[in-house]
Every structure is written in C-alpha cells, then in structure tokens.
Amino acid sequence: MSGAVAPGVPDKICIVMMSAVGDAVHVLPLINALKRENPKTRISWVLQPAPGTLVRGHRSVDEIINFDRSRGLMAFADVAQELANRRFDLVLNLQVYFKAGIVTGATRAPIKLGFDRSRARDLNWLFTNRKIPPHPVQHVQDQYFEFLTALGVSPNPVEWDLGPWPHEREWQRNFVASTDRPIASIVVATSKPEKDWLPEKWAEVSDNLHEEFGMQVVLVGGRSERELAAERIVMQRASHKPLSELGSGLRNLVSILDASALVLSPDTGPLHMSVALDRPVISLMGYTNPKRTGPYRRFQDLIIDAYGDPGEDYPISMQNRPGRMRRIETRHVLEKVELWRDRYAGAKSK
Numbered sequence: 172m173s174g175a176v177a178p179g180v181p182d183k184i185c186i187v188m189m190s191a192v193g194d195a196v197h198v199l200p201l202i203n204a205l206k207r208e209n210p211k212t213r214i215s216w217v218l219q220p221a222p223g224t225l226v227r228g229h230r231s232v233d234e235i236i237n238f239d240r241s242r243g244l245m246a247f248a249d250v251a252q253e254l255a256n257r258r259f260d261l262v263l264n265l266q267v268y269f270k271a272g273i274v275t276g277a278t279r280a281p282i283k284l285g286f287d288r289s290r291a292r293d294l295n296w297l298f299t300n301r302k303i304p305p306h307p308v309q310h311v312q313d314q315y316f317e318f319l320t321a322l323g324v325s326p327n328p329v330e331w332d333l334g335p336w337p338h339e340r341e342w343q344r345n346f347v348a349s350t351d352r353p354i355a356s357i358v359v360a361t362s363k364p365e366k367d368w369l370p371e372k373w374a375e376v377s378d379n380l381h382e383e384f385g386m387q388v389v390l391v392g393g394r395s396e397r398e399l400a401a402e403r404i405v406m407q408r409a410s411h412k413p414l415s416e417l418g419s420g421l422r423n424l425v426s427i428l429d430a431s432a433l434v435l436s437p438d439t440g441p442l443h444m445s446v447a448l449d450r451p452v453i454s455l456m457g458y459t460n461p462k463r464t465g466p467y468r469r470f471q472d473l474i475i476d477a478y479g480d481p482g483e484d485y486p487i488s489m490q491n492r493p494g495r496m497r498r499i500e501t502r503h504v505l506e507k508v509e510l511w512r513d514r515y516a517g518a519k520s521k
Contacts (some may be wrong), residue, residue, distance in 0.1 A: 192440025222416030
C-alpha cells in the first residue's frame with residue numbers, strides 16, 4: 172500500500188542503508204535531523220562492517236546491525252535473526268536494490284517507507300508499504316532528504332558531526348606533529364577502476380605540492396590490491412616520497428582529513444568525508460556525474476569536471492561515462508591547487 176506518512180518522528184526507527192562509506196556519510200545529516208526533531212528517538216542502522224566503523228559511536232546512531240555481505244546468503248539470515256526480536260515504529264529503506272528490500276522485509280514495523288516505484292529497482296518497491304513521491308534525479312544527499320520531507324522534518328541545518336571526537340584528538344595531534352608542513356591528502360584509488368586517476372600523474376602532483384606549494388603529501392585510503400599498486404607507483408616515481416597512511420582505518424582517516432589543508436580525491440568516500448569536515452577538496456570527476464555525486468554545496472569551484480564536454484550543460488543523471496578520467500591532466504589539478512591557494516589557504520588552518 173502506498174500513501175502519505177503521518178508527519179513527525181517516532182521513537183524507534185530502523186535505517187536500511189547497507190552501502191559504502193560515501194553513502195554512510197550522506198545518511199548522517201538525515202539521522203541528525205531526525206534526532207533534532209525528536210531527541211528521544213532510537214535509531215538502529217543496518218550497515219556493512221566497514222562503514223560501520225566510521226559511524227559507530229556517533230551521537231545519533233544508537234545501534235548498528237551488521238550486514239556482512241562477505242557471508243553471501245548467510246548475511247541475510249544473520250540480519251533476519253538480529254531483527255527478529257526488535258520492533259520498530261518506522262523503517263526507512265534508503266536503497267533501491269533487491270538486497271535492501273529483503274532486509275526491509277525482515278523488519279517488523281507498521282510503516283516501511285521507501286522510494287517510489289519508478290526509482291525502486293529489482294522489485295525493491297514490493298517490500299515497502301509507503302513511498303516517497305516521484306522526483307527528478309538530484310544530488311544523492313538531497314535524494315535522502317526527500318525522506319525527511321515525507322516526515323515533515325527540515326534537513327537544515329545540514330550537520331554531519333563526523334568528528335574527530337574528543338578521544339581521537341591526541342592521535343590527531345601526534346600525527347600533525349610528524350611534519351612542519353601543511354598537509355595535502357591524496358586519495359590514490361577508489362572501489363571502481365573507472366573512477367581512478369593514473370597513479371603516475373598522482374606522483375607528478377605530489378612532487379609539485381612538495382616543491383611549489385611547500386606541502387607534506389599524505390597518501391590515504393584502504394589496502395586493497397589496486398590501492399597498494401597505486402601506492403607503489405607513486406612511491407617509485409615521486410622524487411619527494413609522500414607519507415603513506417593507507418589502511419589507517421576510517422576513524423584515523425577522519426583525523427587525517429580534518430588536519431589537512433587540502434584533500435585531492437576522485438569520487439569516493441573520503442571526498443564526501445572531506446566535505447562533511449569542511450576541508451577544501453579538489454574533486455576529480457569523469458566517470459560519475461558531479462552534479463549527482465560531487466561535493467555537496469561546498470567546494471564546487473574545485474571540481475575538475477571531465478564528465479562533461481567543454482561547454483556542455485548536461486543534466487543530473489545516473490549515467491556513467493567510462494574512459495573520461497584519462498582526460499584529466501596534471502596541469503588541470505595544479506590549476507585547482509593554485510585556485511585553492513588563492514581562495515582557501517590559511518582559512519581554518521590546523
């Protein structure tokens with residue numbers, strides 16, 4: 172059954188959003204708004220273990236229910252068992268895929284709110300009994316805010332409160348003390364090869380940041396095979412070896428990004444973490460549409476847009492454009508570094 176949802180925020184809410192780090196960052200302003208509207212509400216969040224480490228301990232997250240997709244079909248059985256003895260007033264299904272529908276179906280709640288049928292893929296719409304109204308494609312962050320609109324809740328002020336939290340400040344101070352230069356963090360790779368930039372070009376940018384801008388470059392990210400391969404190439408080619416903090420963990424990454432004067436990143440989780448921390452970020456966008464997945468409301472002037480053709484006024488869409496990251500040259504990145512220096516350097520210095 173579809174229809175309107177009574178306005179207001181009930182006391183027990185389950186969030187179904189089992190995606191990666193970037194989406195987890197986008198969910199935080201939504202749950203902060205829910206808590207702002209009803210401080211008594213208890214929010215449980217079905218989430219994968221990796222992004223779970225980022226938001227565990229957040230003031231607005233009362234409980235994380237792990238969805239460990241590495242367990243295959245058993246992941247659904249595990250979650251169903253966890254949900255069996257819980258009852259919620261409201262479930263928000265923030266994903267459009269079948270796997271999220273299965274988890275939503277396992278929850279016990281009178282209202283299960285999801286996307287309209289035109290956007291809910293893979294029969295996901297079958298598992299919800301209320302739908303948000305149809306809406307043209309917009310930024311992912313605004314798309315999540317549609318759920319707040321359905322509940323009569325304002326998303327403003329948009330707050331992430333990502334950290335660093337008080338007990339993390341000592342680690343951050345020790346990290347910052349390891350260099351006497353402003354920190355430039357480079358995100359060397361993403362979860363999809365199509366979104367990556369060439370590591371040999373990162374090496375060129377790294378040397379320029381060191382020589383021309385007096386910065387300490389720090390490589391950040393995980394320790395996947397591709398990230399480690401990119402790290403090796405950067406280290407081999409750079410004349411001034413950057414520091415590497417690959418695999419430092421998401422909470423330490425928050426501290427590193429927060430301490431950075433500048434972040435350089437393709438379309439991946441740390442880009443959105445940087446926006447949440449209000450740290451200037453140069454976004455390298457080619458495969459995905461920057462109007463939909465680029466930095467939200469901040470640092471638009473630092474986007475390197477290889478997605479569109481020169482002068483193209485392309486619409487916001489979910490269409491990907493393979494092969495376009497190779498259009499980005501080292502000079503394009505350094506031009507944005509110069510723009511950052513003119514407009515942002517020195518502001519909020521750590």
